[in-house]
Amino acid sequence: MTAVPDIGTQLRKGVVEFCVLGLLGREPMYGWQLSQQLTEHGMIASIGTLYPVLTRLRDKGLVTSYEQASDAGPVRRYYRLTPTGTGQLETFRRQWTPFTATVSDLVGEGDRQ
């Protein structure tokens, strides 16, 4: 008997890569910054989820990283979008709203008939 996967987890898995692209679309960020933002919004449970996602995005050529020394702190690895990543984010943005509208239409709203 297989356990029924948590719906929230499944949904987050589907979109977390695009959430990372969205955050990096605003500005380059380092790992902890990304992790904090995503954790606060309940998209990931820990920094452990973030790095495999970043590795995948980099392997796909959507994200690139570089090191930058901060004024007072350590040298940090920043991540930023590549032109392909920007394009992918744009495509996702265009499709997301009609997609959610379609799903809402199909799923309906339980309390209304």
Added chain:
Amino acid sequence: MTETPQVVRSYLHELEGALRGMPAAERQEIIGGVREELTGLDEAAASERIELLGDPAFIAAQAREAAGDVTPAGRESFGYAVVASLLVAFGGIVVPILGWIVGLGMVWFSRTWSVGEKLIGTLAAPVLGAIGVAVSLLLETSATAESASPTFGSSFSFAHGSLLIVPVVYIVSGLWLLARARRTVRPPA
């Protein structure tokens, strides 16, 4: 540079252990990212940050899930890594040449090492061997140019002798790969 607090060293050590068996690139990225966050903090600030980061076992479990890795704690991978490293170190001596080829093949198929580590493990011995032979041949050429009676015999065997560098370096490379597999990333000094 301030001394790294003990709490940071223990945390990173624990995280490295928990991540063992994951692909090297991802493991290094996670440890690098966490280390970056703990660098330069004093004991109290680091403890606070560690609290936010969470239990290493939980981070590792999340990372495995996100990476789609279902190897339980990577124990099998470590056994595989030990065999591969030892074959690189001694395989070519036990079964000439073929032992090294099998060992290096296993290393390249493994996810334990990064591409850079695999390249070093593979190329260090032949490159150093080739340099040894080139240097001895160069010495031979200059010796024959200077001397009226060429000393072919002795310098030729010198060139052959320098090939001994290859098995010696493979022993070092194999043991180094084993050490990297045991503990891929050192805690900061």
